[in-house]
Every structure is written in structure tokens, then in C-alpha cells.
Amino acid sequence: MSKGLPKRSEDYSLWYNELVKKADLAENSAVRGCMIIKPYGYSIWEKMQAELDRMFKETGHTNAYFPLFIPKSFLSKEASHVEGFAKECAVVTHYRLKNAEDGSGVIVDPEAKLEEELIVRPTSETIIWSTYKNWVQSYRDLPLLVNQWANVVRWEMRTRLFLRTAEFLWQEGHTAHSTAQEAKDETMQMMNVYAEFAEEFMALPVVRGRKTANERFAGAEDTLCIEAMMQDGKALQAGTSHFLGQNFAKAFDVKFATKEGGLDYVWGTSWGVSTRLMGALIMAHSDDNGLVLPPKLAPIQVVIIPIYRKEEEFEAVSKKATEIMTQLRKAGISVKYDNRDTHKPGFKFAEYELKGVPLRIAIGPRDLENGTIEIARRDNLTKSQFELASQPIAEKISEMLDEIQKSIYSKAFDFREEMITEVNSWEEFKDVLENKGGFVSAYWDGTPETEEKIKDLTKATIRCIPFARKEETGACVLTGKISEGRVYFAKAY
Structure with a gap:
């Protein structure tokens, strides 16, 4: 059997695309921007799904399912949310087809226009919070700890199998709480669940941290994340968890009677990972001979x-x-x-x-x-x-599988550590990004303007403000202003 794979060192992007296809994981479909996940690829996703589902249920969450379609008016209720997703939405405008009078085929029936257009869900906050209004009356109804496994559509112009497709599979958790602290604790807990899954099952070391305001989820007050490093020196966001504050509760009027007899808006979170994890699994471990799967997620061990x-x-x-x-x-x-x-x-x-x-x-x-x-x-x-x-x-085989799992993680961890570079000047910053890649640990003055300027100049974004960073001051790598602690910049998928 001739594998015919390009070498990673020569063309990493082509190597990835060819590996996904030749290893029978996925292929492009007849629908532009959408993929077909083949049985072998889907069996890996099923193992991921099973482990994550178990972990969600162990933390008290239950599964539900909400509609694929969202009334357009719902997206208008939370301003920053609609602004964040407006350019990626697929819209349903009609509900019927008919045969063309000239016999040329099927056409949209102009008489069958919907009174209100429906959005194919890019994410489900709005439809779920409109539902929670009916589910929550009192503090006794809280917390609501709900997850759904679903597909979503975000109209991507440039697609790549698993990493960025117009339709993809994911899970999205949506929870409602009686206090801000409880919601913040939930946000942190689920970020840690994702990190544990990535490290224990995917053998993928991750950096835990917080997104900047620029990179925050649309409609959230705070976004926590896990960031992974791929073998080509690019970062990949592997999971996010969002503290929504009372934004969606206010937008959809979700109130509850408090223990003290008052009335208050609930506090919300949302969190999710997707089939993008498949891309991370492939790019973090595989070699020029093909896939390298950690035993805990291998369909065939x-x-x-x-x-x-x-x-x-x-x-x-x-x-x-x-x-x-x-x-x-x-x-x-x-x-x-x-x-x-x-x-x-x-x-x-x-x-x-x-x-x-x-x-x-x-x-x-x-x-x-x-x-x-x-x-x-x-x-x-x-x-x-x-x-x-x-x-x-x-x-004997059990011992060897355990050893392989640890060895794959150790190799990825060592590589990730090698790809974290501290810099203290703009010249160093550009040199590392251009010639080495990886996470560039640098001081940033905390302003969105500086963050945007660095992105424009280098295509690098702040992947996260790492929780593990040292609390020390230094000069911003671009402006020279005194800054609190280093952040991780990187070019990313």
C-alpha cells in the first residue's frame, strides 16, 4: 500500500489534507464548504463524545435538544451577540419549492415566503434562553445544567476539513444560576473539564487561560479557554467556556424569585467543543507515515x-x-x-x-x-x-497501551514547552514569529488598540492570558508602556 503522503516539513497544510483523506477520516462533500465524516473518522469522534458526555454527566449536566432554526428576531435581542455572528448566518426565507413552468427544474415558490426569516443556528444561546424563560420561576428551579449535542452552521468562506467547515458537529452547554459566583465557578469548572479531557484522553497538553476582550465570545462578559500547539508552530483553540453574566437573561427576560423574596435575573454560562478537536488530534501527534492515535481514543487499539x-x-x-x-x-x-x-x-x-x-x-x-x-x-x-x-x-498489551498514551503526551508536552519563547523587544517578537513560531510570551499594555495593531502587523493574535503566568511587570512589546504580566501571542488556526 502506497501512502503517498507529503512530508510535514515540506508542505504541512497539504500533508494534513491528504492524511485526513487517505486515512479515511473525512472528505469534501457535494455541498460547498461541508464535509462528510467517514466511518473511521466518525468512530474517533464517537469515542471523544462518549468520554466528554460521561464527564459532563459526572458534573451534574443532562442532555436536551433544541431547534435547528432560530427566529431572526431572537438574534436581535442581544446586540453584541448578533454583531458577532451576523456575517456567518445562513438564512431560510421560503418553505416550499415548485416545478418551473418551462420544465427547467425546481424553483423556490415566491408565494411561500416566511413571515419571519429563520436562522440556521450558528450557536443556540438565543433559542435556549427564550426557552429558559418558561422553565425558570423560582430559585428552586436553579441551577439549570443542560448540554446538547448538535450540528451548527457558520458560513465560512475558506474551509478545511475538521478545522473550519460551514457545518460542523459539537456540543454546547448552557446553564443558568442564581448567583454570579456560581456561574463563574461553572465557567471555570467546564474549562477544566475540557483541559482534563484534552490531556488525559487526547494526550494533548493545553494552556489554560482567559481571552482578551477582543477575542471574547460575542455576548459574554468573560471567556476562558484551552489553547494547544500544533506541530507547525501554530496554535489551535481547543475549547472555550463563557461567563455570560445576566446579558441573555435580560435580553429574554429570564427572572427568578429569590430566597429573600425579591426578583432577579439569572446568571448564565455557555461552553463548547467541536469536531475541530479531530483536527487538533491529527495535527498534534501524527507523522509522515500517517495518523498517530492515543490508545484511549483509537477505535481499534x-x-x-x-x-x-x-x-x-x-x-x-x-x-x-x-x-x-x-x-x-x-x-x-x-x-x-x-x-x-x-x-x-x-x-x-x-x-x-x-x-x-x-x-x-x-x-x-x-x-x-x-x-x-x-x-x-x-x-x-x-x-x-x-x-x-x-x-x-x-x-502485557494493557501495559503497552498505557505506556503509549503517556509517551504520546510526553512528546507533545516537550514540543509545546520548546515552542514557548519569552521575548522583550519588538524585533525579537517578529523574529520568533517568523522563524520559529509557537507561543510568543510577551508583555502587552492591555489595550484593544495595541492588540489590533500587532495582529495587523504580524497576523498573530493573543491566544490567552495564561492562568499560570507570573505576576510581574514589564514593557509592552510594541508600545513600551508598563504592563502587568505576559500573554501568549501566536499565529493560529
Whole structure:
């Protein structure tokens, strides 16, 4: 099997696009800007979804579903929100088609114009807060801790599979609380849930921090985020959590009777991650041979490939392979036994290497004689012989999968640390951005004007104000004004 992948060092963008397609993750669709997530890609998303859903429920959240369509008037109720999304909205204006009189095909029936246009949801704050008005009367109804798994549409002009498409899949949490502090605690909690998921399951180290006012979610008072570093030195926003204050409650008149007998607006949050995480997973770990998947998210953790020439050899090898597969599955390990006779072992080796399967077991007649199997690791491309009598196979494979998970994280962490550079002058700033990339740790004077000017001059944005930064003063990298603490700049996806 010829992988035909470009090298990351030569054309990172082309490498990414080709890998997504050749590894059977996704492809472009007949609908402009939209993608088809193929079964193998969707199975990775399902594993992400399952783990996140479990984590949401452990923190007290429940799932619901809200309409895809939002009345246009709803978006007008929160001024900064509509301003933030207006240029990305798809609008439904009619509800019926008819055949053209000249027989040329189907046309929109001009008589079927909607009284009020409907927006295909770019996000659901407005439709959900209009619903919460009916759900909340008293402090006894709070908190509302609701999540939905859904698709959204944001009319992107320049698209890239998983990273930026007109339609994408995501989850969006929307919560309502009786106090500001409770809502702020929720915002922080969910940002930490995302960070834990990224690091524990995606093996992706992230920087936790706060967005600047310029980068804040439209309609929020505060946005917390996790930022990841890709292998080409660009940052990727991997998740956001927003403190909405009382903005949407006031816009939709969501009030509650307090314990003290008064009447107050509720406090809100929203938070979400999307199939963009698939792009992060691919770009953070994969290599010139294909995908490298952390075992906790790999649809197939182990593939077993038989090596044989004669039919009687196949029967004996197959018996041992089935025995191993059974033991592994009992231990909760996902296994595929690839006994196809239409492809040679070399083709299969290359195929599963491309698809990022963490471990590959090969068994042949000689292995049966010696009581061994060959185990190949995808993360570092090493092979070893394992004596089956030395240790239970399920125990050995579990240990190796744990080791691979940690190794992938460690490699990504070391790379991320290497790609954080402190600078103290404008010349240093430009030099690092141009020649090294990564996170540039620099002082910023705190003004939106300086932030915008730096973006215009370099295309770098403030990815976050990191929580872990040292509280010390320095001179703004552009204006020289005294500034409180460093922020992380980077070029980003």
C-alpha cells in the first residue's frame, strides 16, 4: 500500500489534507464548504463524545435538544451577540419549492415566503434562553445544567476539513444560576473539564487561560479557554467556556424569585467543543507515515495480522490469533483480527500504520513454534518479540497501551514547552514569529488598540492570558508602556 503522503516539513497544510483523506477520516462533500465524516473518522469522534458526555454527566449536566432554526428576531435581542455572528448566518426565507413552468427544474415558490426569516443556528444561546424563560420561576428551579449535542452552521468562506467547515458537529452547554459566583465557578469548572479531557484522553497538553476582550465570545462578559500547539508552530483553540453574566437573561427576560423574596435575573454560562478537536488530534501527534492515535481514543487499539503461506498454516495461526483476540476483548481492549486473504501482510501493515492503530500483532508459523508474537508500536515504530508464556497477553498489551498514551503526551508536552519563547523587544517578537513560531510570551499594555495593531502587523493574535503566568511587570512589546504580566501571542488556526 502506497501512502503517498507529503512530508510535514515540506508542505504541512497539504500533508494534513491528504492524511485526513487517505486515512479515511473525512472528505469534501457535494455541498460547498461541508464535509462528510467517514466511518473511521466518525468512530474517533464517537469515542471523544462518549468520554466528554460521561464527564459532563459526572458534573451534574443532562442532555436536551433544541431547534435547528432560530427566529431572526431572537438574534436581535442581544446586540453584541448578533454583531458577532451576523456575517456567518445562513438564512431560510421560503418553505416550499415548485416545478418551473418551462420544465427547467425546481424553483423556490415566491408565494411561500416566511413571515419571519429563520436562522440556521450558528450557536443556540438565543433559542435556549427564550426557552429558559418558561422553565425558570423560582430559585428552586436553579441551577439549570443542560448540554446538547448538535450540528451548527457558520458560513465560512475558506474551509478545511475538521478545522473550519460551514457545518460542523459539537456540543454546547448552557446553564443558568442564581448567583454570579456560581456561574463563574461553572465557567471555570467546564474549562477544566475540557483541559482534563484534552490531556488525559487526547494526550494533548493545553494552556489554560482567559481571552482578551477582543477575542471574547460575542455576548459574554468573560471567556476562558484551552489553547494547544500544533506541530507547525501554530496554535489551535481547543475549547472555550463563557461567563455570560445576566446579558441573555435580560435580553429574554429570564427572572427568578429569590430566597429573600425579591426578583432577579439569572446568571448564565455557555461552553463548547467541536469536531475541530479531530483536527487538533491529527495535527498534534501524527507523522509522515500517517495518523498517530492515543490508545484511549483509537477505535481499534490492537490489530492482529496472520502471516502464512499454506492453508494449514493459516488454520493454526488463526486459532492462536482468535484465542489472543478473545483474551484482549475480555480485558476491554478493542481488537481487530484482519484475516482478509485479498491483501498481503505488507499492505495491511502500511494500512494500519496510516490509520494510527496503536499496536500491531503479527503471528506466523515460526511464532507458533517458538511461543512468541511480534508486537509493533505505532507511536515510535519499534518492534519486539513477546513470549506468550512470560505474562498474560492482556496484561502485557494493557501495559503497552498505557505506556503509549503517556509517551504520546510526553512528546507533545516537550514540543509545546520548546515552542514557548519569552521575548522583550519588538524585533525579537517578529523574529520568533517568523522563524520559529509557537507561543510568543510577551508583555502587552492591555489595550484593544495595541492588540489590533500587532495582529495587523504580524497576523498573530493573543491566544490567552495564561492562568499560570507570573505576576510581574514589564514593557509592552510594541508600545513600551508598563504592563502587568505576559500573554501568549501566536499565529493560529
